Structure formats: structure tokens, C-alpha cells
Amino acid sequence: MIICEKCFCDTEIISVIQSKEEIGDCPLCKCKNVYVYDTNKYEDLSLMFDELISIYTPASSLPDSYPKSDTRLLASDLINSWNIFNNKSESNAYKMITEICKERYVYDAELFEQPVGIQELYDQDYLLMHSLLTTNSWDDFVNALKTKNRFHTYYVNLNLLERFCSYIRKPYKAGKIFYRCRISTEDGIPAEEMGAPPIENASDGRANARGIRCLYLGDTAETTIYETRAGAYDYVTVGKFKLIKDIIVVDLKKINQISPFIEGLDCLEYAINKEHLNKINNEMGKIMRRSDSTLDYVPTQYIADFVKSITHDGVVEYEGIEYKSVMHNEGYNLAVFNPNLFECIDTQIYGIDTIDYRKHIVQ
Ligand SMILES: [Zn+2]
Structure with missing residues (x-):
């Protein structure tokens, strides 16, 4: 055939x-x-x-x-x-x-x-050794992080998570351009103030806990404007950021799309973890509402911190994580652990003319 x-x-x-x-x-x-x-x-x-x-x-x-x-x-x-x-x-x-x-x-x-x-999906001994969350569910893990032990939970098989990250590495060459948007006045924000906030102002985000600096960028000016959730008639400043050296990031958008045919990949181990990998993907892309607690960021902060901690021969392996934009369908975001890897080379001020609100009845 x-x-x-x-x-x-x-x-x-x-x-x-x-x-x-x-x-x-x-x-x-x-x-x-x-x-x-x-x-x-x-x-x-x-x-x-x-x-x-x-x-x-x-x-x-x-x-x-x-x-x-x-x-x-x-x-x-x-x-x-x-x-x-x-x-x-x-x-x-x-x-x-x-x-x-x-x-x-x-x-x-x-x-x-x-x-x-797949027989092993229900085999407790196999799951204990090969599941990202041993015999626990994603909700158990989130609950443990939020309410029991934030820094030393033993729910995640970190060796396995590191291996899955290695299948979704994504390299970027120096010179690559990303964008960042901030709500501003009509006068805009100078390029030198467009970067990550200083430590004392670093608040909780998807990939960083309060007090830890992280530079959030988007693939296009459009994506970053959506992510900022600017209101009608607001002014925003969009900075153009240039990467200053070659880096490798973890592309979490791809975490549930790893090919089962990659050489050396254990298909069975991957198959029984697909559900957990999907959860990581969904969690990264979850919409946060104003009323949501910053505690809801804890699971993704945990994963981001782990990715940040991976080293190879004493050198940091991954400089950031990339994930789908919640606010702009086709877009994606990059959270960069070391804000100095990018330089703001230009800015553009925009006025927001209209916003297209779509709604549904809740009650
Ligand atoms: Zn064909």
C-alpha cells in the first residue's frame, strides 16, 4: 500500500x-x-x-x-x-x-x-513508579500545594517531569523579537522602564511567585495588548524586546503533543501520563478572573520554578517557559526567568478605540 x-x-x-x-x-x-x-x-x-x-x-x-x-x-x-x-x-x-x-x-x-x-492505567505498582503524580490526581496535587505543603510536596515525580521537558525544548536565536505591553498615559513609558518590575514590585504571576522577577513577553504586539486587558480609551505602550543571546525554553504548549515515536521515549509511560500533561497545559492556559486568589497560580509557579532549577553540567538548561495566550487565541507568551536576556529596543504608544465584549447568561 x-x-x-x-x-x-x-x-x-x-x-x-x-x-x-x-x-x-x-x-x-x-x-x-x-x-x-x-x-x-x-x-x-x-x-x-x-x-x-x-x-x-x-x-x-x-x-x-x-x-x-x-x-x-x-x-x-x-x-x-x-x-x-x-x-x-x-x-x-x-x-x-x-x-x-x-x-x-x-x-x-x-x-x-x-x-x-491500557492495563497499566489501573496498575497501582506501575503508577507509583511511572506516573508524574504517582497514584495521586492533579486535584490532589493542587490541593496539597495550596493547603498542605508549598515547597516540599512529594506529589510530583520530578525526574519524569524533567524528561518530558526535554522532549519539548525550543531554541531561540539571538535577535529574536518579542513584545510587552503596559497600560500607560498618552505620553507612553520610556523603553528603559518597559522591562520586568523591580523585585519589590514583582507580584504573583503564572510563572513567578511574589518577589521573584520574571519578564513576561508575547509573540506579537496584538497578543500583549490582549493580555494586558486594557479598557476602552486606555493608552498602552508596547515595547519591542530583542533577545541578546541564544537560549532554549520549554514549550509547554506542546506538552500534550509529544510524538510517541521519538527515539528513546517510553510510549507506555507517556500514555499513562497524558491526562496529567493535559492538565499542565490547561492550567497554564487557564483564565484568571479578578476575584480569583493568587493561590491559583501556585501549581504553575511550582512547575515554572522546577523548570528554572534544571541544570546541565552546572549550567542553567532552560531560560523560560512558553505557553498559549488565554486572551488571544492564536498567540503565545514567553515567561523569561532572567529579565536581562532581553533588551527593549523600541516602543510604540497606542490608544484603545473599542473593545468587543461577548457575554453569556450565568443565572
Ligand atoms: Zn497520503
Whole structure:
């Protein structure tokens, strides 16, 4: 069967297909003049998929205690839990995996035809060793941080969190531009005052506790204006910030989109942690209301502080964390641990003309 790079959205699979350097038309997704891969000729993808589907067990072999509601067809779980296929139809995924894994299909058809589950999701001994939060839930962790022990909670498997961070590293070259916005007067704010506030004024934020400086930047002027939540007729000053040296940050936007096919990644360990990783992602992107307590920032501050503490040969590994903008859909933010890594090179003053309020009835 011929498949192509456009049939997939997983970067590891795409690079395997491209490495074959064969161009053609894809009978499956109908893309023309693309890198194609013949499942009868190569077995690279069979080996990759074989490892991934090995984490699943057919319903007939799962223990009786395994909840039936947590089983689904392999094709459907591959679509919903992993970002592998471009076409999200179940029949398409079924066709592809039974072709790619045709040898396995011959002797293990149940895996493809019956509902399946991941046995270790309910195996307490396995979870204790391999879950980010051992046998606790995300809510237990948040509650412990807020109400029991802020600095020495042993709820998180930090070695594992460090490993997941290493899969979502994102490098930036010196010269890269980001933006920062502050509400100002018509006269604006001078460039030298656009940076992170001094220690005595550093208040709680998503990635820093009170008293710890952190420079919050956005990918575009637009994103930062939204993030500032300026009101109609306010004036804002947007500073243009230039990165002064090459850095690496942790891209938390990608934390739930790590490819299961990365070499050395333990698919099973990743699969049982997907729910926790999603929570981290959601927590970073959660909307805060004026009435919310600064305690709600504690879980993300904990994660940010941990990322900041990771070193390699005594040198700081990550200079910041990047996360999706809550206020501006397409945008993202970068929290930089060392504010001196960026220099404000220009400012622009804007007046806010209108704000588009959308609402819904609560009661
Ligand atoms: Zn295709």
C-alpha cells in the first residue's frame, strides 16, 4: 500500500517517509507530487507502530476490574489520544494500521478488531513508579500545594517531569523579537522602564511567585495588548524586546503533543501520563478572573520554578517557559526567568478605540 507524508501529522513519521526520497501521488489522501512510502517495501513504520500498539491489550485479556467504559477500538484511540493522522476518520486509520502492521495483524487480529485498553492505567505498582503524580490526581496535587505543603510536596515525580521537558525544548536565536505591553498615559513609558518590575514590585504571576522577577513577553504586539486587558480609551505602550543571546525554553504548549515515536521515549509511560500533561497545559492556559486568589497560580509557579532549577553540567538548561495566550487565541507568551536576556529596543504608544465584549447568561 502506498501512503504519503501528507497522510500524517506526526513529525517523526513524516521524517521517516521523507527519508525514503521517493516522490509520487498518494492513492489514499489523493495528494500529488509528495513523498510517498510503500508499506510492502519498507518496515520502518511497522517497527514504530508495533511499539506503540504494544501498550494496548484487547478487552478479552484485560482483568475483570478494568472499566469497560475505558476501552475503545485501537483505530479510534490512536486518533483521539495521539496526534498521528491527518485524516481523523476511523476507517482510514484502521486501513492504515492494518496495512502498516500487517504481520502483527495476522497473529494478533484481536488487537485491531476488539476494544482495547491500557492495563497499566489501573496498575497501582506501575503508577507509583511511572506516573508524574504517582497514584495521586492533579486535584490532589493542587490541593496539597495550596493547603498542605508549598515547597516540599512529594506529589510530583520530578525526574519524569524533567524528561518530558526535554522532549519539548525550543531554541531561540539571538535577535529574536518579542513584545510587552503596559497600560500607560498618552505620553507612553520610556523603553528603559518597559522591562520586568523591580523585585519589590514583582507580584504573583503564572510563572513567578511574589518577589521573584520574571519578564513576561508575547509573540506579537496584538497578543500583549490582549493580555494586558486594557479598557476602552486606555493608552498602552508596547515595547519591542530583542533577545541578546541564544537560549532554549520549554514549550509547554506542546506538552500534550509529544510524538510517541521519538527515539528513546517510553510510549507506555507517556500514555499513562497524558491526562496529567493535559492538565499542565490547561492550567497554564487557564483564565484568571479578578476575584480569583493568587493561590491559583501556585501549581504553575511550582512547575515554572522546577523548570528554572534544571541544570546541565552546572549550567542553567532552560531560560523560560512558553505557553498559549488565554486572551488571544492564536498567540503565545514567553515567561523569561532572567529579565536581562532581553533588551527593549523600541516602543510604540497606542490608544484603545473599542473593545468587543461577548457575554453569556450565568443565572
Ligand atoms: Zn497520503
